[in-house]
Amino acid sequence: MTTVAELPAGFADKVLSAQSTFRSVMDAMARPGSVQRVTASVGAPDGMMRGAAAIALTLFDHDTPIWLDAAMSATPDVAKWLKFHASAPVVADSSIASFALIGDAKNLPALDRFAFGSNEYPDRSTTLILQVESLTQGPTFEVKGPGIDGTALLQATLQPRDLFQRLTINEALFPRGIDVVLVHDDLIVAIPRTTRLVASGA
Amino acid sequence: MNAPAYNFAYLDEQTKRMIRRAILKAIAIPGYQVPFASREMPMPYGWGTGGVQVTAAILGPQDVLKVIDQGSDDTTNAISIRKFFGKTAGVATTTATSDATVIQTRHRIPEAPLHAGQVLVYQVPIPEPLRFLEPRETETRRMHALAEYGLMHVKLYEDIARFGHIATSYAYPVKVNARYVMDPSPTPKFDNPKMDNCPALQLFGAGREKRIYAIPPHTDVVSLDFEDHPFTRYRFDAPCALCGAGDSYLDEIVTDDKGGRMFVCSDTDYCESRQLAGHRGSESAAPHKERAHG
Numbered sequence: 001m002t003t004v005a006e007l008p009a010g011f012a013d014k015v016l017s018a019q020s021t022f023r024s025v026m027d028a029m030a031r032p033g034s035v036q037r038v039t040a041s042v043g044a045p046d047g048m049m050r051g052a053a054a055i056a057l058t059l060f061d062h063d064t065p066i067w068l069d070a071a072m073s074a075t076p077d078v079a080k081w082l083k084f085h086a087s088a089p090v091v092a093d094s095s096i097a098s099f100a101l102i103g104d105a106k107n108l109p110a111l112d113r114f115a116f117g118s119n120e121y122p123d124r125s126t127t128l129i130l131q132v133e134s135l136t137q138g139p140t141f142e143v144k145g146p147g148i149d150g151t152a153l154l155q156a157t158l159q160p161r162d163l164f165q166r167l168t169i170n171e172a173l174f175p176r177g178i179d180v181v182l183v184h185d186d187l188i189v190a191i192p193r194t195t196r197l198v199a200s201g202a
Numbered sequence: 203m204n205a206p207a208y209n210f211a212y213l214d215e216q217t218k219r220m221i222r223r224a225i226l227k228a229i230a231i232p233g234y235q236v237p238f239a240s241r242e243m244p245m246p247y248g249w250g251t252g253g254v255q256v257t258a259a260i261l262g263p264q265d266v267l268k269v270i271d272q273g274s275d276d277t278t279n280a281i282s283i284r285k286f287f288g289k290t291a292g293v294a295t296t297t298a299t300s301d302a303t304v305i306q307t308r309h310r311i312p313e314a315p316l317h318a319g320q321v322l323v324y325q326v327p328i329p330e331p332l333r334f335l336e337p338r339e340t341e342t343r344r345m346h347a348l349a350e351y352g353l354m355h356v357k358l359y360e361d362i363a364r365f366g367h368i369a370t371s372y373a374y375p376v377k378v379n380a381r382y383v384m385d386p387s388p389t390p391k392f393d394n395p396k397m398d399n400c401p402a403l404q405l406f407g408a409g410r411e412k413r414i415y416a417i418p419p420h421t422d423v424v425s426l427d428f429e430d431h432p433f434t435r436y437r438f439d440a441p442c443a444l445c446g447a448g449d450s451y452l453d454e455i456v457t458d459d460k461g462g463r464m465f466v467c468s469d470t471d472y473c474e475s476r477q478l479a480g481h482r483g484s485e486s487a488a489p490h491k492e493r494a495h496g
Binding site for chain 1: 228343421
């Protein structure tokens with residue numbers, strides 16, 4: 001049996017770290033495309049970025065089934081860490097997951113494998129947490145929608161390359177849909193289901 | 203400072219996580235009422251249990267909290283909620299709208315313009331705008347799913363047929379982001395235009411009805427109306443008797459039993475800061491008006 005001592009730590013200060021991380025996520029969600037920083041000090045298992053680990057400890061618990069992609073479940077580290085620190089059940093069926101942790105965003109499964117919610121309960125959808133290459137460098141994406149004054153510019157190196165194209169399903173599905181949180185190291189950007197791509201450049 | 207028996211900001215961490223998840227969904231689906239497992243709070247329903255839970259879930263030690271009740275910082279409800287968070291979270295409190303990072307409000311939006319980085323938390327008694335038209339939750343839920351809001355327009359039309367104008371003066375229904383019809387909580391309709399394209403994040407908590415909803419910053423919020431009966435704001439046609447403001451929402455105060463009345467700003471912070479800046483109304487206790495006794 002693996003001993004608990006081998007697991008990376010969670011938050012140094014559970015209460016206030018979760019609060020500050022939540023405010024970063026809330027600001028990100030309320031201002032899509034804006035880059036927010038997770039300031040809390042947090043331990044993370046191999047393969048999980050600091051930002052993703054902090055979000056997990058802030059939002060996951062026994063009420064939220066978690067789906068891990070192949071990269072996250074390559075070793076049992078992530079699942080074990082989640083179970084110990086968040087008591088979150090890791091499920092194999094992505095369509096019942098509250099959150100999906102995507103370590104290898106290039107191989108993001110088709111979005112219809114996740115929950116979109118129903119027209120009566122659009123909140124019963126999966127939130128994707130996507131680890132990406134960069135949220136400060138790369139092509140520019142111009143986005144608009146609630147939370148954005150006019151349009152906002154996001155410079156990021158995203159996988160899959162056609163992420164925004166795939167997210168256009170949100171337009172037809174609304175109010176059902178998929179909310180995405182992009183993570184790189186301790187930076188996060190949220191793309192809720194109301195955000196639309198206006199233009200993308202090099 | 204923190205009473206040792208309580209967690210920071212009173213609520214336990216599991217409850218905060220549950221509320222936080224609901225807030226994120228509410229922001230992602232503007233105007234949609236997200237069900238949440240509302241807890242009992244150490245105050246009665248109707249005193250802002252929903253708003254208090256939302257505030258408790260977002261509040262951090264760096265925040266500066268302002269609480270208003272019908273625009274006033276000085277009523278029992280506002281003072282007790284402010285003290286509650288001063289005690290359980292040790293946060294700084296203020297009455298100045300511009301200094302606050304989190305403003306919990308009961309039935310008013312401050313007169314001073316809100317700015318980015320502020321969060322306005324509304325206390326909501328009945329979150330469902332269609333509830334008095336259709337009592338069944340299953341039906342109203344389906345109406346929202348289908349964006350079937352004809353009934354609300356019929357209600358506004360009946361106002362016009364009966365009174366000649368839309369007589370709804372508070373909790374005036376709005377459409378958020380061209381999709382969900384939403385109850386702005388019982389704010390006077392005077393405040394409705396302030397919700398549109400507001401730079402601050404607006405969160406709504408209904409404790410008894412167990413719903414959280416939100417308006418992200420810079421979101422279209424349109425008050426429902428008709429082409430030939432456009433939405434209008436309403437305000438008593440008088441200046442504030444204390445600060446002389448001609449643009450603020452006014453409370454009517456009966457001063458005697460002979461029909462005497464005065465009108466004063468409902469937003470006490472707005473009124474006081476105007477008085478500090480030297481503005482005077484007809485009834486203000488300005489120094490030059492006081493007579494020395496004896």
